Amino acid sequence: MKKRLAVLVLIVAMSVCSIVYAYDGKGRGDRPPRQKILNQLPADKEMLFHQTMREVRGKTANIREQIKELKAEINDILTAPEFNEALFLEKTKRVQELHKMIRAATDEAIVKLAKQFTQGERKILAKLIPEKNRYHGRPPVH
Numbered sequence: 001m002k003k004r005l006a007v008l009v010l011i012v013a014m015s016v017c018s019i020v021y022a023y024d025g026k027g028r029g030d031r032p033p034r035q036k037i038l039n040q041l042p043a044d045k046e047m048l049f050h051q052t053m054r055e056v057r058g059k060t061a062n063i064r065e066q067i068k069e070l071k072a073e074i075n076d077i078l079t080a081p082e083f084n085e086a087l088f089l090e091k092t093k094r095v096q097e098l099h100k101m102i103r104a105a106t107d108e109a110i111v112k113l114a115k116q117f118t119q120g121e122r123k124i125l126a127k128l129i130p131e132k133n134r135y136h137g138r139p140p141v142h
Contacts, residue, residue, distance in 0.1 A: 007083060037127045045121055049113060049128070056109045060102045070095050 038046050070091050077088045110129060114122050 011078065034128065037124060040124050041121060045117060048116065049125070052109045052113055056105050060105050063098050063101055067095055067098050070098070 038049065041049065074088065074091045074095070077084055077091065110125065113125060117125055
């Protein structure tokens with residue numbers, strides 16, 4: 001019983017720390033709305049942006065579904081009577097790999113767009129890069 005309580009306290013503490021770390025810094029109010037930024041692009045480039053991002057979402061739909069399923073499995077592992085550390089680490093590593101695949105697809109789309117945009121349009125594109133591909137204002141740790 002004490003082990004379970006200790007594990008639960010540890011998980012809650014790590015979750016709270018992760019949330020605080022993730023949301024430390026800029027809030028939603030610090031960025032202009034996405035549409036306001038998009039309106040700065042010429043109409044044809046705005047449509048190209050939307051079309052390209054829709055293609056990325058279509059290509060990565062199965063990956064997002066896999067992530068959803070893996071998160072449910074991770075939840076089951078965490079709430080099981082016996083915690084399986086190896087399985088937990090395996091599933092979380094797989095989720096991270098899938099997130100990298102989504103980021104790679106998004107990066108490829110941004111490259112495709114950047115090749116077709118002028119320098120001024122690329123400056124606008126830089127403002128549109130999804131926040132989830134950034135590192136919450138901190139550089140990545142390697």
